[in-house]
Amino acid sequence: MEKLTGKAIIAMGGGPTAVINQSLVGAVLQARQYSHITQFYGAFRGVEGLVEEQMVNLSEATSHNLEMVGKTPGAGIRSTRLKPDEEFCSRIFKVCKAHGIHYFFYIGGNDSAETCRIVNTFAREEGYEMRVLHIPKTIDNDLRVTDHCPGYGSAAKFVAQAFMGVNLDNRSLPGVYVGVVMGRHAGFLTAASVFARKYDDDGPHLIYVPEKPFSSDEFLASVDEMYTKYGRAIIAVSEGIQDEHGKPVIAGLVKEIERDAHGNIQLSGSTSLGDALTGLVREKLKIKRVRSDTFGYLQRSFLGCVSEVDAHEAREVGERAVQIAAWHSADGSITIERVGDYGVRYNLTPLQEVAKETKSMPDEFIQGANNVTTEFKNYARPLLGEIPVYDRIHAPRVEKILNP
């Protein structure tokens, strides 16, 4: 096989993760082994910086520096939310050509895969030989074909550990607690809250994902049931939950609260789903201690909460992208295939199989309206890596003397 000699560029798209830099470092360090990949550039701010020729030469980053960056959350060369159209992609292609770039690596989700697909088409049409490889990344875990996505495991670990702590905190001072987790269309991340349960009465007692229609009445009934049973209730909820008509719950809830209010409900006009749900519980169930947190950016960026499995896999998809590009005349997206219990194999899949559309949680992972199944636990457990353990006191009750 004739080797393709030229420069390489890597870029990042979409929301960063705790391990996205591992993929970059895996790619760059791997490429240093190959003399036909002559230089390795990094585009600032994804394809946005690329068209402005804002690039750094990663061939001149030291290995230690790269290793340190690999352990660092966030997008080390910045990211972008831009979804390029054909015209924009032609500009990407022009910059690559001008700089003698023959290897294009894009770490991102389905939008980044789509960018890869268009750039790849341009290169082929122009007869410019260029390897275009998409490296998967997303905390939402919603890419097609691949078993799971680098970035998910670490975010899922954060969510699990957050709910473990929140469960213990709520057990200390009981009440109703709503934790809002990222995920507009896919519930994988919210579902990971299930790993917070150790004993039968541990929370989250209810888990709501966007894949199942949410009903306020059923929600209230379930919270009431849990609160009666346990004296407290912890609820994990995806930010993207929708009603039966596919309308975001937050929109409907705020309206409903306003209509019911007669001017005296604290939460009218509230902007957050957590506030809306706690407002509903306070108003309808007359429970006093009702709290909510939105986990926000912490769940994808917190320094010091990384799944070692996720970190290794993120590193490997970066390495594999470079290996495939260097030794095979093939373009595509790197996917993870699960083999055995638990192992993985990295494959190459056509870009159009991953681009544009996303996937949701399969039915067998969801139990009823507000729980997940053992199948989900078996699926997700190895991805989170090692999770710290906790325990409660096991000691006999003291017999009463004054009021036996």
Place this chain on the structure above:
Amino acid sequence: MEKLTGKAIIAMGGGPTAVINQSLVGAVLQARQYSHITQFYGAFRGVEGLVEEQMVNLSEATSHNLEMVGKTPGAGIRSTRLKPDEEFCSRIFKVCKAHGIHYFFYIGGNDSAETCRIVNTFAREEGYEMRVLHIPKTIDNDLRVTDHCPGYGSAAKFVAQAFMGVNLDNRSLPGVYVGVVMGRHAGFLTAASVFARKYDDDGPHLIYVPEKPFSSDEFLASVDEMYTKYGRAIIAVSEGIQDEHGKPVIAGLVKEIERDAHGNIQLSGSTSLGDALTGLVREKLKIKRVRSDTFGYLQRSFLGCVSEVDAHEAREVGERAVQIAAWHSADGSITIERVGDYGVRYNLTPLQEVAKETKSMPDEFIQGANNVTTEFKNYARPLLGEIPVYDRIHAPRVEKILNP
């Protein structure tokens, strides 16, 4: 010295921390060495459960179970928000007497110290010999006399690591970010965000604590300055910030936004400080990407973010309380004295010195309206224990070809 023979009880008051259980475990395991402490009870839900005689016999908890609980955040025997009055304290005393309890340990903040003080007075007045020891705990770090409070270091570590991650995330996709941290009157916890700064342009770029009056106009000017300078701005803010009249900022801000709105501002009626501040920035500075997170319960409960220094000290204050009670005929609150760089000595201080009133950040820890000093960093650094490190890529820019 005559040894006081009898049972002991331990209770927890106020908001839990990541290491409050270490104090319980330190006390219980230490007491097992002493035959004159005949049994060690734990009160459920602080003094609330105590008056209902809801207690467990911790003498029958296994050592391994206790060690595991020590590593567990949250209040292992539950907590309470109740601030007992004289009548309630007399009931506490009655239960202790009925059960032959001669050692009373209460882990908590200034309110728990006040409970100890009243119970102690009752015991003395009734001529019932009872050692009453307050074991310090609070993430707010606002107890008097003691150099710092167990629970603070771990929460501070969480805040630091959260801002480290948020800084990296915001550097990936720039904008304005407001992180709201616990602390109604004392800014110690918010101030710990300073440890997220590694390079000169790292956030948080502005730190607001309740000790300094907050002005919306000056805030906007500072955000504008940082945004112009860095292309982004990260702000750490205490939930309790107040205006120059001592009024909570949240109250004033929401009003102001409503008044300015003419019905078209998204955030009128918002209930959170973070939403109010980001609304202000969006409205007045016309910046598009403005985000906010309220760290909420995660900062005091997250499983897997514990300062090892904090954990050891929490353990030791529990041990020291039992040692002093067992060998000295003295009551009081355990305090931490800082010696050398960095060591501690545990002392006993009268209960009334710690009860009721709290303390704020001293002036020398605060720099101007929105920063903290090197003195604060020197003070707080040893308390956080080891913090993970991160780095950014150091690589030369690539020269432009198309648009040089």
